[in-house]
Amino acid sequence: MSAQSLDQRDRPTGYLPEGADINRNIAVRRLRGAIWHAIFVSSLIIGLLALATLIYTIVNDTFGYIAVQTKVDPEELTGGRPLEELSKEELIEILRANVSAGLFRRFDRDEPFSERSRESVLQLVEERVVGREVVAVYKLTESLLERERIEATVRERFPRAKLEFHSWLNRDFLTRPMSSVPILAGVGNAILGSLWVIAITMLLAIPIGILGGVYLEEYASDTWYYRLIETNINNLAGVPSIIYGILGLAVFVRAFESFTSGAMFGVTDSNGRTILSAGLTMALLVLPLMIINAREAIRAVPQSIRQASYGLGATKWQTVWHHVLPNALPGILTGTILSVSRAMGETAPLIVIGASTFIVFFPDSVFDKFTVIPIQIYNWTSQPGAQFRSIAAAAIIVLLVTLLALNATAILLRNRLRRSY
């Protein structure tokens, strides 16, 4: 050790390890690397654990035993035949025989029985006569591991109830509208609402985003006002989404109410809290992302391609149209789909502009009230009771699968369209 420090003092250029010192030095460097490696791996593991917990919680709530109890045994009503096999007329008769005359007339007034579908009548019978009622809900893990205990509890507490394994995520859940009875509720109209809102958002955001990106990247010169615009766009991308909701409320819901409610086009039964307002607000929200992303994609097109085009006597527009845009397209598409996923998952701005949390009809025009999947999830998670928790979990799966599908499409498209230079 002293010999080494002596060396250091003696040599004007310092001391570089020699002999055995080389190996010692390398060992120290390797150890340092190994420590960092372990830190990287553990952060990845933490991430995976978080993801696994999320999936576990959701799946745990979505599937499991439920104890179902009916007011009347359906077989008593029909004399042994299952309800599903009855004709519409037979179902109407059962309904007439088992509900009060006033209620029956009200059903007829709401929608005449002659016009109702068989399914609609069947649903009424199930709701009003059979009165299927979920009296206990069990999670997936307990359902699998503690079956005997659950069976015993149910036998003891709900002697009339039947225990069945239920997937809260099923075809009915995907197609049915909202209902106050959890087991009859579905995300059908929320899915449709989401699709409507996304369609309007993209209709506006895609063209404006791409065209704005092309202008800023290819045409705008480097002057102070364009730099100001650029800075603003970059900052807008980071503005909390609820601010956009407030903007949408002030501008689209209130100021442009006659347009967004459709009053201008002769729609009378609506206010400004429509699909159109939501779509416009979401378009504003994703527009900065779209522009930034389009610019990135355009900037990634190599300068040499532009030069080759100009060198042959192409005009600026020809260069942009024939080379810049086609080569930027994969990137633009990827960003578009990522923007779609962002818009799909946004809740806050839609709450602010007044999305309905409870509507039972399916929207059929842009001037309708609406609900979207995240709003339904938000609504159900704030309701008391295990059943609402379960349908919220099922709705989360629907949303996650949709987003996953969108992102997978983005990756596939990018890989298909990517070119080599």
Place this chain on the structure above:
Amino acid sequence: MATTEFSSINTLQSNGKYAVEVHNAYIYYGTFRAVNNVSLKIERQRITAFIGPSGCGKSTVLRAINRMNDLIPGSRFEGKILFHGKNIYDPDVDPVEVRRRIGMVFQKPNPFPKSIYENIMFGPRINGWRGTKQQADELVERALRGAAIWDEVKDKLHQPGTALSGGQQQRLCIARALAVQPEVILMDEPCSSLDPISTLKIEELMFELRQNYTIVIVTHNMQQAARVSDYTAFFLMNESRAGELIEYGPTTQIFQNPQDERTENYISGRFG
């Protein structure tokens, strides 16, 4: 007298012996003067080489000849470049027309990420070409033959141009430039990214092209300049780092009997 319409560049008007004349060119990037008072005349159907150390402004002058510098924000040109007696920097001249008549081949081969066929046809199409499929095929074949690459690619015309080797890509780029029938072809270090065999092919090609085209080539490789060019221009930067033309004349004279001491030093490899 028959009325004939001309574009702003009247191609019947000739500079005589010279294809391009550069008069007192000053080129600026922002406030930086990159080229200082360069004047030279480029002879028709000859190969003129620009040589000099890095940063001496030879590429800048080359790119000024077809107004490619216009694409660089902040660049400015002062002086005159006559082409068919017309100053291409006159306000009534569209740079697009200049570039269609004065083609360019770049340092790094830059075929479009499209098929070989589409690479060739892009230039004619954007310049308003009309014709049948057969005529297009003929045009593609001629351009590829002109660039001595036809035999290598005739069976894969519809495969991407980017799949070719570097040397083939560069000849494809030359063919692409030929397809719009320019009069002058500017080559900015066309062989600097190629291996010696590909370089040799490009040099042989330049000899062929010389019969119909005026060629200006920027090169770092002095042997190349000596081998292929008829005229050589030697550039050097002055004390304020602006490029200047030191000596210009027939290649044999520049290489064997330079008038300027700095040219001699550079040729003999004493600096640069």
